[in-house]
Amino acid sequence: MTSIDSLEGVVLAGGYSTRFGEADKAVAELAGTPMIRRVVDRLATVTDAVVINCRDEQREAIRDALSGSDVDRRYAIDPVPDRGPLAGIGVGLEAVDREYAAVVACDMPFVDPALFEQLYERARGHDGAVVRLEDGWYQTTQAIYRADRMAHACTETLESDDTRILAAFDTLDVITVEEAELEDVSETTFESVDTPDDLQAAARRLE
């Protein structure tokens, strides 16, 4: 896979991972490698620059988790914590200087870069591309967005009554890609690790 020039990565890590317990799932080790490291390494096959969105107090541990990676990394710190994933996407996208961003949550360690290649092809000329899963759910935290347009929509939506990520799409031209249309994308790409049990189950599969 080769790097896409107009694409930057955004990793969302600003949540409090309450279902995970005391620890921050972003830096929790999955089979010896921090989850966020796995996500960044996978993004690095389609882009050479990544923005990490997190809270200020997470930065040091995340920096340690990513040390030695040769991806250009920048941090976009939440000015106000706990404003939800839409706020995190907005803060991350504000820091992007390329036209498009591949946004992915830090708890999706099996993210398949092939997905981003396909979504990018569909997103070009539009404001983004997002997968609709077979159950009808939109996979908004593993998607491509046009950085300036979606950042603006995030800000506007946060000021409205409906702060769901999908509400931000109302004023945008985001392409829907049906899950069935994806070609050769790993089945585990959308799996998220939310609890210690999820982590154990994922680790067992990697043994």
Ligand SMILES: Nc1nc2c(ncn2[C@@H]2O[C@H](COP(=O)(O)OP(=O)(O)OP(=O)(O)O)[C@@H](O)[C@H]2O)c(=O)[nH]1
């Ligand atoms: N910046 C920011 N990111 C968030 C926030 N809430 C969730 N996220 C991110 O959005 C992604 C998906 O959210 P969740 O899986 O619910 O993660 P979480 O909120 O940390 O975990 P729970 O507390 O267990 O729900 C994760 O990558 C989180 O880091 C938030 O309030 N601010």
Ligand SMILES: [Mg+2]
């Ligand atoms: Mg949450």
